[in-house]
Amino acid sequence: MDNLLLMMAPLFSSKLLLVLFFGTLFGLILGVLPGLGPTTGGALILPFTMTLDPLSAIVLLTSIYCAGTYGGAITAVLINTPGTPAAAATCLDGYPLAQKGEAGRALGMATVSSTVGGIFSVIILVFFAPMLAKLAYEFGQPEYFALAIFGLTMLASIGEGSPIKNLIAGAFGILISTVGKDFMTSIDRFTFGINELTEGIGFIPVVVGLFAMSEMLTQSTLINQVFNRIALKAIKLPSKEDYKKTWKTILRSSGIGSFIGVLPAEGGTVASLIGYSEAKRFSKKPEKFGKGSIEGIAGAEAANNAATGGAMVPTLALGIPGSATTAVILTGLIIHGVRPGPDLFREQPDFLYGIFGAMLIANVLFFIFGFFGAKIFARITLVPNKILWPMIFAVSVCGTYSLNQSIIDVWIMLFFGVLGFFMRRYGFSVVPVIIGLILGELVEGTLRQSLVIFDGNWLMFFTRPIALTFFILSLIALAFPLIRAKKIKK
Amino acid sequence: MKNVQKQKRANKSLPFFFRDEFRVSLIIILISLALLITTFTFDIVPPILNRGIQPAAFPKALLVLIIIMTLLVYYLATKKPWKVQKKLPKSFFLTLLSFLIFVVVSKTLDFFLGISALSIFVSYYWGEKRIIYLLLVGIIFPIIVFIFFETILGLRFPPGILTNIYYS
Numbered sequence: 001m002d003n004l005l006l007m008m009a010p011l012f013s014s015k016l017l018l019v020l021f022f023g024t025l026f027g028l029i030l031g032v033l034p035g036l037g038p039t040t041g042g043a044l045i046l047p048f049t050m051t052l053d054p055l056s057a058i059v060l061l062t063s064i065y066c067a068g069t070y071g072g073a074i075t076a077v078l079i080n081t082p083g084t085p086a087a088a089a090t091c092l093d094g095y096p097l098a099q100k101g102e103a104g105r106a107l108g109m110a111t112v113s114s115t116v117g118g119i120f121s122v123i124i125l126v127f128f129a130p131m132l133a134k135l136a137y138e139f140g141q142p143e144y145f146a147l148a149i150f151g152l153t154m155l156a157s158i159g160e161g162s163p164i165k166n167l168i169a170g171a172f173g174i175l176i177s178t179v180g181k182d183f184m185t186s187i188d189r190f191t192f193g194i195n196e197l198t199e200g201i202g203f204i205p206v207v208v209g210l211f212a213m214s215e216m217l218t219q220s221t222l223i224n225q226v227f228n229r230i231a232l233k234a235i236k237l238p239s240k241e242d243y244k245k246t247w248k249t250i251l252r253s254s255g256i257g258s259f260i261g262v263l264p265a266e267g268g269t270v271a272s273l274i275g276y277s278e279a280k281r282f283s284k285k286p287e288k289f290g291k292g293s294i295e296g297i298a299g300a301e302a303a304n305n306a307a308t309g310g311a312m313v314p315t316l317a318l319g320i321p322g323s324a325t326t327a328v329i330l331t332g333l334i335i336h337g338v339r340p341g342p343d344l345f346r347e348q349p350d351f352l353y354g355i356f357g358a359m360l361i362a363n364v365l366f367f368i369f370g371f372f373g374a375k376i377f378a379r380i381t382l383v384p385n386k387i388l389w390p391m392i393f394a395v396s397v398c399g400t401y402s403l404n405q406s407i408i409d410v411w412i413m414l415f416f417g418v419l420g421f422f423m424r425r426y427g428f429s430v431v432p433v434i435i436g437l438i439l440g441e442l443v444e445g446t447l448r449q450s451l452v453i454f455d456g457n458w459l460m461f462f463t464r465p466i467a468l469t470f471f472i473l474s475l476i477a478l479a480f481p482l483i484r485a486k487k488i489k490k
Numbered sequence: 491m492k493n494v495q496k497q498k499r500a501n502k503s504l505p506f507f508f509r510d511e512f513r514v515s516l517i518i519i520l521i522s523l524a525l526l527i528t529t530f531t532f533d534i535v536p537p538i539l540n541r542g543i544q545p546a547a548f549p550k551a552l553l554v555l556i557i558i559m560t561l562l563v564y565y566l567a568t569k570k571p572w573k574v575q576k577k578l579p580k581s582f583f584l585t586l587l588s589f590l591i592f593v594v595v596s597k598t599l600d601f602f603l604g605i606s607a608l609s610i611f612v613s614y615y616w617g618e619k620r621i622i623y624l625l626l627v628g629i630i631f632p633i634i635v636f637i638f639f640e641t642i643l644g645l646r647f648p649p650g651i652l653t654n655i656y657y658s
Binding site: 162164165167168171172174175178182184185187188189190216217220221223384385386387389390391393394395397398401402405407410411414417418425426427444447448449451452456 | 553555575578584617647
C-alpha cells in the first residue's frame with residue numbers, strides 16, 4: 001500500500017507532471033522522426049537534466065523512453081518508415097492497413113496495445129523486479145546464443161516471400177552485421193578500405209532505406225494508377241470487435257516484451273519481432289499477416305512497449321542497461337549520484353516507486369496524445385504522394401544523417417532503398433534482412449564467446465538447461481507452422 | 491488474370507538466361523562468390539592468440555549458405571517459374587535519377603540544395619505542376635526540417651554553399 005502511494009507521488013507534484021508532459025511530447029516527436037528516437041532524445045536532453053533534481057531528471061528520461069518507443073509506430077503505420085527500430089515489425093501490417101484506407105484503425109490499435117504493454121510491464125516491474133533481475137543474471141553467452149537462435153526461427157515464416165527466399169534475406173542481414181571491425185580480434189571485415197565502415201553498418205540507414213526509400217521507388221511506379229481510397233475510413237478507430245480479437249495477443253506480447261526487455265542488451269526491437277512472430281504463430285488467420293492484420297500490429301506494439309518496463313529491471317536492480325535507451329537513463333542515474341543496484345530498492349523506495357509511477361503516467365499520457373491524435377495523424381495518408389514523398393525523403397535523409405552526423409549513412413540508406421525495391425520486386429521480403437541484422441551480432445558474438453568458454457566443444461550448449469529449453473522451443477517453433485499447414489490441408 | 495497467364499507462358503518460352511529467376515540467382519551467386527573470395531583476404535589470427543573460430547569463418551559459412559539456398563531457389567523456379575514483372579515505368583527511372591542528382595548536388599554544392607533539387611524534381615515528375623506546392627516541398631519544408639534539426643536538436647550539417655552562409 002505504501003509503495004502504491006509512493007507511485008502516485010508524481011500525480012501530486014505539478015513540477016513532475018509538467019516534466020512528464022514535456023517528456024512525453026518530446027518523446028513522441030523524436031519517435032516519429034526516422035533516425036531519431038528515445039536513445040538519441042535521451043542523450044540530447046541529458047545535459048539539460050543537470051538543472052533538475054534527480055527524480056525529475058529520471059522521470060523526464062523515462063517519459064521520453066516510453067513515448068519515443070510508441071511514437072515510432074506512427075510513421076511505421078502511415079508511411080512505412082519505422083520512427084524507431086523497435087517499430088520495424090509494426091510496418092508489416094500497419095502500412096498495408098493504412099494503404100487500405102484504415103490508418104486510424106491501425107494507429108488506434110498501435111496506441112492501445114502500446115499502452116497496455118507499457119502498463120503491464122510497469123506492473124511486472126513493481127512486483128517482480130528483484131526476482132526477474134536474478135533470472136536475468138542466470139543468462140550467460142550460451143543462453144543468449146540459444147535465445148538468438150529462437151529469434152531466428154521466425155525468419156522462415158515472417159514476410160510474404162517463400163521460406164527459402166526469407167532465409168536468404170535473413171542470412172544477408174546477418175552478413176551485413178559482420179561488416180566492420182571484428183569485435184573479438186579487431187580485424188577488418190568487408191570494409192574495402194573505407195574508414196567509415198570500420199564501425200559497421202548502422203541499423204537506421206538500413207531500416208529507413210529498406211522501408212521508406214524502397215517504398216518511395218515503389219510509389220514512383222504507381223503514379224499513373226488511380227486509387228479509390230475512402231477518405232472517411234482513414235479516420236475510423238478500432239472497433240469493439242478488433243479489441244475482442246486482439247486482447248489475448250496483446251497480453252501474450254506484453255508478457256513476451258517484459259521478459260525480453262529484462263534481458264540485458266536486448267530491448268524493444270527484438271521483443272517486437274518475437275511478439276509479432278508469436279502473434280502470427282497463435283493466430284487463427286496467419287495468412288492475413290503482412291497484409292494488414294490487426295493482430296500483427298497489436299503483437300508487435302504491445303511487445304516493444306512492454307520491453308520498456310522490462311529493460312528498467314536490470315538497469316535499476318543490477319546497474320546493467322537492458323537496452324540502448326536505458327544505458328542513457330543509467331548514465332542519468334549515475335550523474336545524479338544515484339547508485340543502481342539491489343540496495344536501491346531498500347534505501348530509496350520513494351525515488352524508485354516515483355519512477356515506476358511516472359512510467360505509468362507516461363503510458364497514460366501517450367495514450368491520450370496518441371488515441372485522440374490518431375484521427376489527425378491518419379489524415380497524413382490523404383496527402384497526395386507527389387507532396388508527401390519528397391517531404392518524407394527530406395526527413396529520412398536528415399534523420400539518417402543525424403544519427404552519427406555521417407554522410408556515408410545517407411549513401412547507405414539510398415543503396416538499401418534501391419536494393420529493397422528490387423528485393424520486393426523479385427519476391428524477397430525485406431523484413432528478414434532487418435531481423436538478421438538485429439540478431440546477427442548477437443548470434444555471432446555469443447556463439448564465438450560460448451565456444452571460447454566451452455573450449456570449442458559444441459555439445460556443451462546442450463548441457464545448459466536454459467539454452468536447451470530455447471533450442472527445444474526453436475524446434476517447436478519451426479515445426480509448428482508445418483504441423484498447422486498439414487492440419488489445414490486435412 | 492488472363493494477362494498474367496499470358497505473361498507466365500511467355501516466360502516459359504523465354505531462353506533460361508532471359509528469365510528473372512536465372513538473372514536474379516546469377517547476380518546473388520556472383521556477388522556472394524566475390525564476397526567469399528574477399529573473406530580469404532581477411533587477416534588471420536595467429537594460433538597462439540586465436541580463441542574460438544577465425545574472424546572469416548562466420549561470414550564464409552553464411553556466404554556458402556546463401557549460395558546453396560540460391561541454387562535451391564533457382565532449382566525450385568525451374569519447376570514453378572516466377573511471375574513475369576511488368577516493365578518499369580519511366581517515372582521509376584526518373585526517381586532513381588533524382589537520387590543520383592541528390593548525391594551529386596549534396597557532394598559538390600550543398601546538402602540542402604540536394605534535398606531541394608530532389609524534392610522539386612520528384613514532385614514535378616510525379617504530377618505536381620503548381621508553383622506554390624513545388625515551393626512548399628522544395629524550399630519551405632526543407633527549411634523547416636533544417637531549423638528543427640539544427641536549432642532544436644543541435645545538429646551540424648555538412649559544409650556547403652548554403653550551410654556555410656548560415657554557419658558563418
